[in-house]
Amino acid sequence: MSGGDKLDFEIRPNAAPVSAADRAALLANPGFGRVFTDHMVTVRYADGKGWYDARVEARGPIPMDPASAVLHYAQEIFEGLKAYRTADGGVTMFRPDANAARFATSAQRMAMPVLPPEVFVDSLHKLIEIDREWIPTGEDGSLYLRPFMFASEVFLGVRPANEYLYLVIASPAGAYFTGGVKPVTVWVSPDYTRAAPGGTGAAKCGGNYAASLAAQAEAIEAGCDQVVFLDAVERRFVDEMGGMNVFFVYDDGTVVTPPLTGTILPGITRDAILTLAGAAGHQVEERPVSFADWQADAVSGRLREVFACGTAAVVTPVGGVRFPDGEFLIGGGKPGRVTMALRQQLVDIQRGKAADPHGWVQRVF
Numbered sequence: 563m564s565g566g567d568k569l570d571f572e573i574r575p576n577a578a579p580v581s582a583a584d585r586a587a588l589l590a591n592p593g594f595g596r597v598f599t600d601h602m603v604t605v606r607y608a609d610g611k612g613w614y615d616a617r618v619e620a621r622g623p624i625p626m627d628p629a630s631a632v633l634h635y636a637q638e639i640f641e642g643l644k645a646y647r648t649a650d651g652g653v654t655m656f657r658p659d660a661n662a663a664r665f666a667t668s669a670q671r672m673a674m675p676v677l678p679p680e681v682f683v684d685s686l687h688k689l690i691e692i693d694r695e696w697i698p699t700g701e702d703g704s705l706y707l708r709p710f711m712f713a714s715e716v717f718l719g720v721r722p723a724n725e726y727l728y729l730v731i732a733s734p735a736g737a738y739f740t741g742g743v744k745p746v747t748v749w750v751s752p753d754y755t756r757a758a759p760g761g762t763g764a765a766k767c768g769g770n771y772a773a774s775l776a777a778q779a780e781a782i783e784a785g786c787d788q789v790v791f792l793d794a795v796e797r798r799f800v801d802e803m804g805g806m807n808v809f810f811v812y813d814d815g816t817v818v819t820p821p822l823t824g825t826i827l828p829g830i831t832r833d834a835i836l837t838l839a840g841a842a843g844h845q846v847e848e849r850p851v852s853f854a855d856w857q858a859d860a861v862s863g864r865l866r867e868v869f870a871c872g873t874a875a876v877v878t879p880v881g882g883v884r885f886p887d888g889e890f891l892i893g894g895g896k897p898g899r900v901t902m903a904l905r906q907q908l909v910d911i912q913r914g915k916a917a918d919p920h921g922w923v924q925r926v927f
């Protein structure tokens with residue numbers, strides 16, 4: 563079927579699923595991104611034909627020709643979101659429509675076809691339904707969903723491919739922080755930038771991550787957990803981290819995050835935090851923050867808290883900042899009160915423990 567916004571998925575259950583006992587053992591300590599469910603979604607696309615062969619099938623290797631375009635020119639995008647078990651035995655997702663919309667804008671930036679958002683969301687429902695036993699039951703567990711799409715055409719010419727493969731895989735995840743939320747130390751890279759104006763910074767593409775890894779390695783080398791990237795033009799203003807957006811909390815309660823100018827990934831957690839902070843009575847500002855001001859305000863005490871946010875860890879306090887010429891602490895290196903309150907509010911909404919006034923939680927069943 564092509565052109566339409568609806569696609570029928572053929573369900574082919576895995577003939578040799580993981581046994582209940584082995585699954586229970588894996589779910590006892592899944593970590594992040596190492597354990598996978600029994601199934602995956604695959605949907606194909608070809609120019610002139612549209613989207614076709616939508617399936618839920620046994621998870622397994624995908625045959626790839628060595629000349630598949632993605633292996634050479636990195637035409638690839640992805641998403642990440644979580645499904646949660648509810649107290650009444652149901653399952654929910656957090657803002658899947660926002661991920662579907664972002665997947666569409668990422669596709670447009672990378673000259674890829676747009677998967678209808680309805681098909682994107684439906685594909686998640688289908689995978690969750692068949693792999694529901696893989697959702698951890700624990701307080702902090704979730705099923706991480708990874709939709710992605712790449713150029714599958716066998717062709718070495720440089721142009722947008724005319725064949726694509728869309729997939730969804732799922733990975734049970736345990737608590738991100740074991741033994742309580744721990745502030746991270748971040749490294750401000752003097753050498754590397756992540757995204758330039760007109761580039762792909764606002765698209766969730768694998769290439770952005772590939773470009774961030776040398777800086778991330780530099781951060782680890784410097785004894786830090788994560789990199790903070792400064793803007794690529796002046797190297798003055800804070801953009802974001804490799805995979806998380808950044809927030810600043812000042813002594814007058816103002817909550818600030820850099821604006822979406824095209825070099826920053828429009829995080830769905832970022833958007834939710836802006837809404838929650840405003841509703842909690844904070845003055846909320848989307849404006850540039852220079853690294854010089856960050857340091858001066860941290861030292862003067864005007865800047866009280868800094869945190870990073872994204873789907874995987876939700877909200878992570880930043881306790882220290884390191885750069886080639888020195889380092890400084892934020893809030894004495896301890897998690898801040900506003901940071902932890904926003905984190906708790908968001909986690910409670912995501913897990914169905916608090917009211918959802920913004921209609922963010924979608925019931926799967």
Ligand SMILES: *Cc1c(COP(=O)(O)O)cnc(C)c1O
Pocket residue numbers: 642766802803804805806807827828829830831832871872873874
């Ligand atoms: C995915 C991502 C984020 C966080 O987005 P969420 O929708 O909140 O998970 C932030 N920065 C980058 C570079 C990302 O890829």
